[in-house]
Structure formats: C-alpha cells, structure tokens
Amino acid sequence: MTQLFRYILLSLLFLAACTDSPQQADPNFTPQFRIQTYQPTNSPVVLVDEAHHNFLTIDGRFAPFKQVLRSDGFSVKANTTPFTGTQLAKADILVIANALDKDRSDWQPPYELALTQQEVDQVVFWVKHGGALLLIADHAPFPAVIDNLAKAFGVIFTNGHVSAYTFKRSTHSLAVHAITSGRSDEDKTTETPIFMQPVPDASITQIKTFGGSAFQPPEQATSLLTLGTGTVSHEPTIPFQISADSRTISTSGWSQGAVLEYGKGRVAVFAEGMMFSSQLDTKTGQTYGLRSQGAEQNEQFMLNVMHWLAVD
Template sequence: MMRLGSVLMLGLLVALNASLAAAQEQVGDLDWRPQVAVPAYTADGPLIRVDQGHGSLQTIDGRYAGFAALMRADGYGVEAGRGRLDAPGALDGVAVLVIANAASPENGSRVSAFDEAEIEAMARWVALGGSLLLAVDHAPHGTAAEALGARFGVTMGKGYAFQSVRNDVTANLVFPRQALGDHPIIAGRGGGEGVQIVNTFTGQSLKGPDGSTVLLAMSDNAFEAPDLATLQAIRQRLRAGEDVDVVTAELARPALPAQGLAFPFGAGRVVVLGEAGMLTAQIVRFPDQPDREPYHFGLNTGGHDDQQFALNLMHWLSRLIP
C-alpha cells in the first residue's frame, strides 16, 4: 500500500519551469488573514522567535508573514531574532525557536548557516527544555542546515523530493491520513483538531534519529533529485516518453523516509520539516506577464489541513499538548 497519497495536480510549482525562472517574483501573501475560531491563548501567550539572522528570506514581515499572522491569531507572541544564537541571553524567554530556510554565509567561509558554537548553544538550550522548529526546503537549504540537523540526529536529502505522475513529475506532495504519523501533532487536542491531509510545496526528504516519529511519511515510489537542473531534466525526459524506472535510476535516488519528524531531545522538543512553505502563505507573481494570474501556495490554498497541522505542531512544541 502506498504511504503517500495521490499527487496534487493543481499545477506544478513554477520553479520547475526553467523558462519562467527569470520572470517570477515570490513574496508573502500579505492579504491572507487566518481564521482561528478559538485561540489557544487569550493573553500572554508563549513567545515564538523566528530567526532572521542567518540569511533566511522567510521573514515575519515578508514570506513568513502568514506564519506570524496565524500564530498571533492563536495568541502567541511572535518576534524576529537577528543576532547570534550563542550570544548571552539570546534565547531567554523564548518558548519556541523557529528556523526556516537559513542560508550559507555569503562570504563562502563555510557551507553551514551556523557555526559550531551556535549549533552547540542551540543543542544545549533544547536539551534543557527549549523547543525548536526547523523547516528546511529543497536545495540549497538542506546543505546550509545539514550540520545543525546532524547535531539533532537528522539526515537531510538536500535535493528536490518528487513523485512521477504519468509522463511528468510533481514536487507538490499530498499526505493523506494513512501517511500521517501516530503523534499528538496529528491528533490535536480533540474537538475537531485532528489532521486528515497535509500538502507540501516542493521540499526535500528527511531521516530522523532513533525514537523519532515520522509525521509525514514518504511513499516507496518517491524520489529525490540532487538539484533543480536534474529535476528539470527528469521532467523533460519523462515528457518525451522515456521509461520512469530508467530515468529515475539514472538521475535520482530514492527519497528518505519522511518529510516531517518530531522527537524529544533531552528535556526539549524538536520538529523538523523538509518543506517551509506549508507553514505560511505565499504568492508567485509574473511581472512581465501582467494578465497572468498569480500562483498561490501554502496556507492560502485549499484542500488540506495545513493550518491545523501548523497550529498543532506549535501547541506540541509550546507544551500546550503534552
């Protein structure tokens, strides 16, 4: 039985279309307004700090504005963190640290977005009771976060996870209930908070440490391409009628088991996602094609329970869910 659901065919991500790469603009959907019927906190909610000090474009007033809006609607405090994570007091008062798509330093001094001192500081903080949400997209983000993930026992695919569908590929993956793990993040607190279907929007695959729970299970026929150029080559060859087994054997590798993980780390908690866009609301515009409709992806699309999934994972990380 397949563990991953049917492929979302509501258009492949425009990132797969090389002809559009120079003529698109990806931005946060600032018009999206989350609806939370009963906020988890009515006052003085836990503080979420979103790291903006390591090259990420997922800022709380930009591409991660949707995430920030959702968490504020649920009663959390949300702020940006812009300094080093090993600085004295850097994580004081923080309930959940969020790192989404940190980037390698521009000076080329290393590929990791975080140096060893910062990685150890985060590991100590989590082990003493902190909570970390690490969302890491497709290449090159897995390389930038690889050392941090490894410190928590997580292996990253570092490429582009995809499935073949007829004579094409999709990186928009759908996880129905049978592909979702047995975990409080999936179950919620009752009262309709259970998650039945999750959609992701182009990411990588993951493997967790012993004792981790797979939240989003990849199927046996999911693959990972090392980079976008290879994914485009796979797509072109499948569209030309070549055999999928031959093409994937030559150009791809089997995906790692998961695209979402949850696990304890010392006295703390960690969630790692292989895709960051599912937690926010974004738009791709086409400046040189004014008549073309913008492409929406993330929480501003329908047909999935991604908003409830985002709320549940934050409830677990902030200890609202035991």
C-alpha cells in the same frame, strides 16, 4: 508525461518561488477564525531566526506564519543576532526556516554552513534543557547549509528536490500522534494544559506539501509525514537544473515532517516551508500554501505542532 519531464516543469515552478519578485507573501491572507488559545499572561514566545540570511522571514515570505500564530495568542518576534545562551533564554520556541550561508543572488555551489559550531552547540544545549526548536529546510541548497545542526539531532537530509505530496491518514502516510489528533496525550502534569482541551476541528486527516526535500529522522523520532512508494529526490549539482544526468535517490519511507523529544526539550523538523505559509505568484495571481486545494488542514496542523512544542 515522463517523471523527469514532470520534475523539469516543477523545477521551473520552484525557481519562480525562489526569486525576489514573482513569489511573495499573500497580502490577502487571513487566518481561519478560531478561539484564541493563549492570552498575554501565558503567551509562548516564538523567536523566528532572521540572523542567517533566512529565505523565510516574518515580514517577508513567512508573514502568514506570523499571522496565524498571533491569531492564536503566540508572541512572535524576529531574532537578528547570532545564537547565544542569553538570546535563546528569551524564547520558548525557536524557529529556523530556510537559513542560508550568505545573502545569495544565485544558487551556485559551493555552500558553506549557515550556523557556526558554537551556535549549534548553544541551540542543542538550550533544547536539551527545555527549549523547543522548529527547524525547516526546504529544497536544495537549504539542507546543505544547516547540515551540522540537523545532524546534531540525528537528522539526515537529502539536498535535492522532491515533488509535492499529499499525506493522508487513510494511506498511513500521515501518522497517528498527539499532534494529528489535536491534543497532547503525552503530558502528565496535574493541571490540564491548554493543548489537551478538546477542540472539535483540531484532528488532522490530510496534509499537503509543495516540494522541498526529505530526511531520515533518528530512531527515537516519530515521522508525522512519511513519503510513499515511488517518491524520489532529484539532486542536481546546481539546484533546479534537473536533467537526465542528475542524481536521483529513492525517498520511499523518508520523512518530510518528524518530531522528537530531546532531553527536557522538543524538536520538530520539516522539509518544506510553503506548507506553513501562503504565497502569491504576482505574475499569475496564483496562490500556494495554506489556501491551496488539498491543504485545508495545514493551518490547524501548524498550530498543533506549535502547541506540542509549547508544552513544558
């Protein structure tokens, strides 16, 4: 099977994942059993953006993300208004997952920016002064519509489609970091934070993604998920419509997941959303994401990322 033909088949899967009917949150998803990290007295507030026509919402395709976080004691709430300093002050962690420029019924260009420059400035200021941001921009056109926010943190996205990829510690595509070891060795506070307490099963050796895009992180960032030799991004003019004439760029050495400290705050950027959810194809009964073969550690990895973001 040629690489192009394989991508055409993958594009059909992506297209199914981005329609309103076949791909839905897995109604049978249950978080893994764990000892709850946070209690009501110290629960970090996670504000998940739903004010920008987001494709992933906590009562929709991103419901398993909410379930996992709540099972660990996080407080998860939806954000339904444009970003302001007052709104952001209510959160410890802001999640922006697959924002869109409008309520789309198709993927036809052109694409506008999802966030105003004023909103971008508010988010950057908030992070710089201690906020924490999880930014997810999946396959095209999601990177294009959050370009101004990504570039504000020095992140340069492709706007195309990459194939599913398995990142492994053994191949050095999965970085050695506090997140993958399961504890924050970077925190220097006198009290031992919750995230530094040893958790036997918190170490990560393998992560699976399910397509998405790719990006070049800024120099000061750490790429947790680094794509290997031979990986490419197909960038058709219209998303999913991949052909022999579609622009293709190498993504070898590019990232699908990176973290950085920014001022007093922290940022985590990922180029794929299903890795943090569980979705059901209602036509085939097939599930993708957190319960997929090869993604057995994705759920713990997601929590490790959120714990790292929650550290003051």
